[in-house]
Amino acid sequence: MIRLVIVEPEGSYNLGFISRLAKNFLVDELYIVNPHCDLEEAKKFSAKGLEYLEKAKIVNNFDEAIKDVELKIATSSIADIKGDILRKSIRPWELPRIIEGKKVALIFGRESVGLTREEIAKSDLLLFIPGNPEYPVLNLSHAVGIVLYEIWKSRGENKPVISGEAISLIDKYSRDLVNLIKSNEGDEAMYIALKRALIKGIGDEEEARTIIRLLRKLYIKLTRKIE
Amino acid sequence: MIRLVIVEPEGSYNLGFISRLAKNFLVDELYIVNPHCDLEEAKKFSAKGLEYLEKAKIVNNFDEAIKDVELKIATSSIADIKGDILRKSIRPWELPRIIEGKKVALIFGRESVGLTREEIAKSDLLLFIPGNPEYPVLNLSHAVGIVLYEIWKSRGENKPVISGEAISLIDKYSRDLVNLIKSNEGDEAMYIALKRALIKGIGDEEEARTIIRLLRKLYIKLTRKIE
Numbered sequence: 171m172i173r174l175v176i177v178e179p180e181g182s183y184n185l186g187f188i189s190r191l192a193k194n195f196l197v198d199e200l201y202i203v204n205p206h207c208d209l210e211e212a213k214k215f216s217a218k219g220l221e222y223l224e225k226a227k228i229v230n231n232f233d234e235a236i237k238d239v240e241l242k243i244a245t246s247s248i249a250d251i252k253g254d255i256l257r258k259s260i261r262p263w264e265l266p267r268i269i270e271g272k273k274v275a276l277i278f279g280r281e282s283v284g285l286t287r288e289e290i291a292k293s294d295l296l297l298f299i300p301g302n303p304e305y306p307v308l309n310l311s312h313a314v315g316i317v318l319y320e321i322w323k324s325r326g327e328n329k330p331v332i333s334g335e336a337i338s339l340i341d342k343y344s345r346d347l348v349n350l351i352k353s354n355e356g357d358e359a360m361y362i363a364l365k366r367a368l369i370k371g372i373g374d375e376e377e378a379r380t381i382i383r384l385l386r387k388l389y390i391k392l393t394r395k396i397e
Numbered sequence: 398m399i400r401l402v403i404v405e406p407e408g409s410y411n412l413g414f415i416s417r418l419a420k421n422f423l424v425d426e427l428y429i430v431n432p433h434c435d436l437e438e439a440k441k442f443s444a445k446g447l448e449y450l451e452k453a454k455i456v457n458n459f460d461e462a463i464k465d466v467e468l469k470i471a472t473s474s475i476a477d478i479k480g481d482i483l484r485k486s487i488r489p490w491e492l493p494r495i496i497e498g499k500k501v502a503l504i505f506g507r508e509s510v511g512l513t514r515e516e517i518a519k520s521d522l523l524l525f526i527p528g529n530p531e532y533p534v535l536n537l538s539h540a541v542g543i544v545l546y547e548i549w550k551s552r553g554e555n556k557p558v559i560s561g562e563a564i565s566l567i568d569k570y571s572r573d574l575v576n577l578i579k580s581n582e583g584d585e586a587m588y589i590a591l592k593r594a595l596i597k598g599i600g601d602e603e604e605a606r607t608i609i610r611l612l613r614k615l616y617i618k619l620t621r622k623i624e
Contacts (some may be wrong), residue, residue: 363599367600
């Protein structure tokens with residue numbers, strides 16, 4: 171369960187974009203702490219995430235927003251300062267493993283000054299998104315987007331694998347084609363390279379069928395000429 | 398070398414945010430094709446990415462923006478439609494391996510209608526950012542942020558897979574071979590499918606050279622027979 175907590179947002183566009191991102195990546199709850207911007211204006215930027223803005227829970231203070239969650243993750247663009255334990259941080263790609271199966275609050279601070287030290291101290295972990303060391307400061311909603319994307323990724327998108335039949339046809343035609351043009355034993359490498367590249371590179375069954383059709387046509391054209 | 402290409406952007410805020418992201422993730426070049434928004438207004442959203450907006454190259458058409466790059470990657474929130482080879486797509490996390498060591502254009506389309514089919518066809522690969530299947534449509538600058546973040550993450554972790562020269566030869570021979578056997582316009586799909594599967598699936602330069610040698614031999618054999 172993921173609760174997005176936005177603390178004292180100052181830009182309406184950011185709040186709008188965040189609602190849209192909540193819909194893009196199916197967040198469970200959106201909490202807004204003491205908004206410092208116009209929620210009506212935000213709607214202009216929410217696109218089909220409007221429902222998230224409309225059903226967002228508006229609370230008065232930080233503590234209310236993090237009640238009833240098992241894990242509180244603060245975010246900051248200021249992290250890992252030598253000698254400052256509070257600023258030691260995790261990276262977005264570590265999140266999925268850490269939050270698995272938990273009720274989690276992902277907490278994002280003000281555009282101007284981020285989260286206070288007190289707010290970070292009340293959280294369990296601090297997350298930092300790496301970037302240009304000279305200027306890693308992301309705009310608020312863009313930081314939200316990256317973190318939500320990284321969590322979404324781990325939900326496991328099972329891209330369809332190509333069928334065993336397609337693999338065996340790719341194997342057959344790769345071998346047949348190479349046999350038609352090979353001049354020495356080393357040419358076996360061409361068959362292996364082509365077959366492997368295709369099996370790794372083909373994205374789904376439809377793409378596989380298209381390529382098999384091409385290989386077959388090449389083969390037929392070549393053998394007809396030879397006969 | 399990463400060139401960010403933004404095609405006919407309509408929202409000034411997006412262009413501003415994109416300049417900021419270019420600075421956050423150290424993009425090399427920003428090209429803007431025929432902007433449909435106010436560049437002065439965009440500056441308000443660029444923060445410390447202002448320099449990117451000021452030195453952005455403004456061009457009149459798509460072709461000018463993709464000149465002189467070795468690999469052109471189009472992006473879309475409409476991907477993997479059954480029966481449409483052009484819409485087969487890769488995921489952001491596949492990018493780093495594919496682009497390593499190359500001069501790459503990352504191409505993002507209009508907020509309203511994205512990239513045209515013609516623009517996608519002129520590109521080598523199509524990238525899709527996964528999200529809520531009911532509404533995966535990210536705002537333009539948020540899509541840019543996620544793609545740049547994913548590339549930044551992998552900095553230094555990847556060795557070049559295949560050279561730009563190999564990519565252009567794979568492109569050439571895939572097209573030449575399909576031209577020899579194609580019987581109707583729909584066969585264009587075979588060229589796209591073969592080229593993409595090979596670019597994605599080939600593991601290193603040696604494998605690339607082996608496959609190029611095979612494609613060249615097949616081509617020579619077929620054309621000799623035809624003459």
